[in-house]
Amino acid sequence: MSTVVIVIVIAVILIAVAAVLVRRPGKRAGHGSLKRRFGPEYDRVVARHDGDTKAAETELGERVKRHGSLQTRPLTAEQREQYVARWAGLQEQFVDSPRTAVADAEQLLAALAGDRGFPPADDREEQLSALSVHHPGQIDGYRTLHRSVRGEGGTEDLRTAMLEARALFGRLVATEAHDPERVRSREQTGPKTLLMRRHVKGSGA
Known part of the structure; x- marks a missing residue:
């Protein structure tokens, strides 16, 4: 009888160990999934x-819950042309x-994000949160x-800000039915040269 009990106890232990081993890969997969999804944002x-991955993943997971199912709205052809022209004018x-x-x-990007269906500009934190999930x-x-708008940086800092923000602009102004490469090509022609020319001149802000 005691032998039977021992066998049962061993079986229970083995089942418990197996359950732990099955759960662990799932946790790693969740961690890896968030890291892959958010990249540098993660x-x-x-x-x-402060290095607390659990707290970070909780925050990112909440973002996905709130905004992961967000359905963006396409721009009309007229809206797209207007935004592209306005961005070129700003450069x-x-x-x-x-x-x-x-x-x-910054105001143009906020308005563009709102037109694409993201939270409005007057709720900046939620807009950033939603954008971070999708872009x-x-x-x-x-x-x-x-x-940069609120800082004291010089012209080079401002130029870098414009160049970095252009990537998000390119993603937002494009749609599934519109070729993003063509948008990027048109948007970068001319104005980028002007930004570079400003840098070469070395003028202050």
């Missing part, structure tokens, strides 16, 4: 939580008024733009 949030404006151009670029690789350019 590292930024972990750093903001030309940068030559003479870099800080004003950067401030206007994690480009969201930091938007933050750089925001910091």
